[in-house]
Amino acid sequence: MQKVLLVDDNPNVLYSFKRALHSEKKEWFIFTAENASDALDIMSQENIDIIISDLRMPIMDGVTLLGIVSKRSPSTLRIAITGDADPVLCQQATLVAHQFIAKPIEPQELARIINEAVGVSSLVMNPAVKKTILRIANLPSQPSLYNQLLLELNKPEVDLEYVASVISQDISMTAKILQLVNSAYFGLAREVKDVSHAVFYLGVETIRDLSFSVHLFSQFDEDLIERAGLGNLWDHSLKVASCSRAITASSIADKKVVAGAFTAGLLHDIGKLILGTTSPDFYSSLNAKKQYDPGLSLELEKKEFGSTHADIGAFLLGSWGLPQEIISAVLMHHSYESLKPMDFSTALAVWFANGYVNSISNNGGTSEFQLTDDMLHNQLLASHTNSWNNACEKILLR
Secondary structure (H helix, E strand, C coil), X not given: CEEEEEECCCHHHHHHHHHHHHHHCCXXXXXXXXXXXXXXXXXXXXXXXXXXXXXXXXXXXXXXXXXXXXXXXXXCEEEEEECCCCHHHHHHHCCCCCEEEECCCCHHHHHHHHHHHHHHHCCCCCHHHHHHHHCCCCCEECHHHHHHHHHHHCCCCCCHHXXXXXXXXCHHHHHHHHHXXXXXXXXXXXXXXCHHHHHHHHHHHHXXXXXXXXXXXXXXXXXHHHHCCCCCHHHHHHHHHHHHHHHHHCCCCCHHHHHHHHHHHHHCCHHHHHHHHHCCHHHHHXXXXXXXXXXXXXXXHHHHHCCCHHHHHHHHHHHCCCCHHHHHHHHCCCCHHHCCCCCCCHHHHHHHHHHHHHHHHHXXXXXXXXXXXXXXXXXXXXXXXXXXXXXXXXHHCC
């Protein structure tokens, strides 16, 4: 049973939420606290899976509370809720909260958010691995892109299109920008899957503050990434992103779906970045033993961590509240059997793109992605294999 702790200094809010959540899901056990002190007392006695705290509270505010929780109980998913449209407060909470909710919120919407969070929690069952992932406030970015971003943001007149182009090339910055803009705090009517839309919505001042004041983005240690055997991760991810976009553009007219396919392709291996920075010897040992092929590495990841990099990446993005379409693509980019290839989807595009990029990488850049006979029994794949191979070839072999 999942244990959920609601913290708000308004007892009427707590009552309405608790009543709605009790009727919504019987497998949730709801605790309530009217102040941070009581919340910490409850957490000292119970293993809380999800804490949802108001940010504006007397004596100890929600930012401080969630910061304490992040240290004392790192496996607890932390969600901030506020009725104060204060960007500074939101920025302060960025590094201690996984998601943001804006008041007023309907209890049914709160139930949906909790339900989605509970859904991804099953992807990572190893408690130590889960703690490690939920401790992550930001992931390291490429030094060249990180420096380009800071240089542009230091200019008196900032080119937002250039800022978006820089961020959209980096796995970590893309994930964090989408985490923030897709939070309920901003109250957008639809999910944002495209970095350029996210950047223009947030604006120069917010992005500058997040970069300089909150340090939302960080530069990675190049030696660590090289030691982890992930020096080509960004190049591979950009190739998969570009191919995913080309495949989708050849099949779907909706520009938002096409843009979302690029984002999903860029983020598909974010789980490797997590493992590479938290357990750097894992992939380097595979490389040293020449065991680094996708199928075998997945088995070894499962043995070592209890989950694959696909599971771990989807878990992180799910805990950050990113769009389900992106989470599904990350989760299934190695799993044809999990897809529903009778219908075109972003997940299918990313799966094909990843297979194509791996195929040409393993064959010196001269091979197409060869599907099995079982896959070719599927009419959608059989009818699009040549056009999708051609779309990828134009991107990578031109």
